[in-house]
Amino acid sequence: MIKTRKIAFLGAGSMAEAMISGMINANKLPAKNIIVTNRSNEKRLNELEAKYGITSVRRHELNTKEIDVFILAMKPKDAEQALSSLKPDIQKHQIVLSVLAGISTSYMESLLHDDQQVIRVMPNTSSMIQQSATAISPGQNTAMDTVLLTKDLLSAIGEVYLIDEKQMDIFTGIAGSGPAYFYFLMEHIEKAAKEEGLDPEVARQIGAQTIYGAARMMMEREETPTQLRKNVTSPNGTTAAGLDALAKYGGGEAMMAAIKGASKRSKELSTQLQKVSS
Numbered sequence: 001m002i003k004t005r006k007i008a009f010l011g012a013g014s015m016a017e018a019m020i021s022g023m024i025n026a027n028k029l030p031a032k033n034i035i036v037t038n039r040s041n042e043k044r045l046n047e048l049e050a051k052y053g054i055t056s057v058r059r060h061e062l063n064t065k066e067i068d069v070f071i072l073a074m075k076p077k078d079a080e081q082a083l084s085s086l087k088p089d090i091q092k093h094q095i096v097l098s099v100l101a102g103i104s105t106s107y108m109e110s111l112l113h114d115d116q117q118v119i120r121v122m123p124n125t126s127s128m129i130q131q132s133a134t135a136i137s138p139g140q141n142t143a144m145d146t147v148l149l150t151k152d153l154l155s156a157i158g159e160v161y162l163i164d165e166k167q168m169d170i171f172t173g174i175a176g177s178g179p180a181y182f183y184f185l186m187e188h189i190e191k192a193a194k195e196e197g198l199d200p201e202v203a204r205q206i207g208a209q210t211i212y213g214a215a216r217m218m219m220e221r222e223e224t225p226t227q228l229r230k231n232v233t234s235p236n237g238t239t240a241a242g243l244d245a246l247a248k249y250g251g252g253e254a255m256m257a258a259i260k261g262a263s264k265r266s267k268e269l270s271t272q273l274q275k276v277s278s
C-alpha cells in the first residue's frame, strides 16, 4: 500500500516539484508522507512546503529511518556525493529511485549496500500535468513487489513502462526528448499558418487539438498508424498532397534521425558520467 509509505525527495528542483505535484493531485499519498530536502536553498524548501503542504527539512535533519522510498532528484553530477552520503544512513530494506539521466542502476548499487533495491526512472516534463511517459528499470536486487509499488507511485505523473535498462537510451530519444519534437512541429505549424494568413495563436490551438486527437486515435483505436493514415488519405486529395510534400522534404527520415540522434547523445552522456564518477 503506497498510501502508508513515506517518501523523501533528495533534490527540490523542477523535476521533484513535477512529481510532488502529480502525487498530491492524484491523491497517491497524504502530503504529510512526502518529505523534501535539498543541498542548501532553504527558500525553495519553504516555497514547496507552503505550496503543497508537504514537509521540508534540511538534509542533516532528515530522519532517514522513517523513510520507505528515497527519490534522488539532483543533477547527475551530484549523484556520487548524494549516494555516498546516503549509504551510512540507509538500511537494506529501503528503496532508492533515481530520476537522474545517465546514472545506471549498477553505478547506484556500487555506492550503496549489497542487495540494495534501486530503480532507475526516466520521466519527461509532461509530468507537470500528469501526462508523462515514464520508463522504469529495476536493478539486479530489486524485487517484483518493489517494481509494482514504484509503478503505482509513478502512475501519479502519467503512464509507466517497465523496460530493460539497455533500452533507456532509445526511450530517452523517443519520450525524454520527444515533447520538444512536437513543440518544434508546432512552431512550424504556426509559421505556415501565418504565411497563409491565419493568426498563429489560433493555429496553435487548432494544431494542438489535432495532435491530441491523433494521439488519442492511436491510443484508443485498434488500427495501426499506417492504417489510420491510409484511412484519411484519398487519392489526389489534400492529405495526399500534404504527405507527398512531407516525403519530398524527408519528413520521415528527419523524425528517425531526431530519435536516433537523441538516443546516441544519451548513450554518450551516460558513458561520460560513469567515467567522471568512477
Ligand SMILES: NC(=O)c1ccc[n+]([C@@H]2O[C@H](COP(=O)([O-])OP(=O)(O)OC[C@H]3O[C@@H](n4cnc5c(N)ncnc54)[C@H](OP(=O)(O)O)[C@@H]3O)[C@@H](O)[C@H]2O)c1
Pocket (backbone or CB within 6 Å): 010, 011, 012, 013, 014, 015, 016, 037, 038, 039, 040, 041, 042, 044, 059, 073, 074, 075, 076, 078, 081, 082, 099, 100, 101, 122, 123, 124, 125, 176
Ligand atoms: N527536467 C526534465 O525534463 C528531466 C527529465 C528526466 C530526468 N530529469 C532529471 O531530474 C534531475 C533533476 O533535474 P532538475 O531540473 O529538477 O534539477 P534542478 O532544478 O537543478 O534541482 C536540483 C536539486 O538537487 C538539489 N541537490 C543537489 N545536491 C543534492 C544532495 N546531495 N542532496 C540533496 N539535494 C541535492 C539541489 O539543491 P540546491 O538548490 O540547494 O543546491 C536542487 O534542489 C536531473 O538529474 C535530471 O537528469 C529531468
